[in-house]
Amino acid sequence: METSGGIVAGLSGRYATALFDLARDAKAIDAVAASLASVTAGLAESADLRMLTTSPMIDRVTATRTIEAVAGAMQLDPLTAKFLGVLAHNRRLSALPAIIRDFSKLTASQRGEITAEVTSAHPLDADQQVQLKAKLRAGLGADAALILNVDPEILGGLIVRVGSRMVDSSIRTKLNTLATAMKG
Numbered sequence: 001m002e003t004s005g006g007i008v009a010g011l012s013g014r015y016a017t018a019l020f021d022l023a024r025d026a027k028a029i030d031a032v033a034a035s036l037a038s039v040t041a042g043l044a045e046s047a048d049l050r051m052l053t054t055s056p057m058i059d060r061v062t063a064t065r066t067i068e069a070v071a072g073a074m075q076l077d078p079l080t081a082k083f084l085g086v087l088a089h090n091r092r093l094s095a096l097p098a099i100i101r102d103f104s105k106l107t108a109s110q111r112g113e114i115t116a117e118v119t120s121a122h123p124l125d126a127d128q129q130v131q132l133k134a135k136l137r138a139g140l141g142a143d144a145a146l147i148l149n150v151d152p153e154i155l156g157g158l159i160v161r162v163g164s165r166m167v168d169s170s171i172r173t174k175l176n177t178l179a180t181a182m183k184g
Helices: 012-026 030-047 047-054 060-073 078-089 095-113 124-138 171-184
Strands: 114-120 143-152 158-162 165-170
Touching: 012 030, 012 078, 012 095, 030 047, 030 078, 030 095, 030 143, 047 060, 047 095, 060 078, 078 095, 095 114, 114 124, 124 143, 124 158, 143 165
Parallel strands: 114 143
Antiparallel strands: 114 158, 158 165
16 A cells, blocks of 8 residues: 555554554654664563563553553653554554554655564664664665564564565574585
8 A cells, every 4th residue: 555655554553554644744753763673672672671562462452551551651752652552452463563563664754764574683783883883874865764673583683674675694504504515
């Protein structure tokens, strides 16, 4: 579905578009984006938060109360906090990573940036993100908005996707390539 200057689809696209439109109307896109970045970091660092968002065993009332407490503890902006409460009430917290990704695509499109989805074994610190953005700007000729994912299974290195292009410099891929070459 084409919305708000970006292409997002499915359930996550509908929720992301609704949040983007509310944030735009409230002139809070940057605040919501910062809060969602905090949520992404929280999901990467906290097994309890990941369990809250993915476990079907947690009932609607408990999930809603817990996500409200988490939003308060993380000092998320009011719009994002309320949005997370709606997701919990609707039992859609499992879609949160995809919703955050789609929201990032919408904000990047609005700013005229290219979206780069980056997967690393560990969260990238602020300096690493700045360096990566500079390299992408030099290589692509445009500013890049980063959508950061953490996947410890890649062991190290990065996987960077920009549109249909992908650069995989992960250690896992290099080891798999070496193993294939050794088999002959």
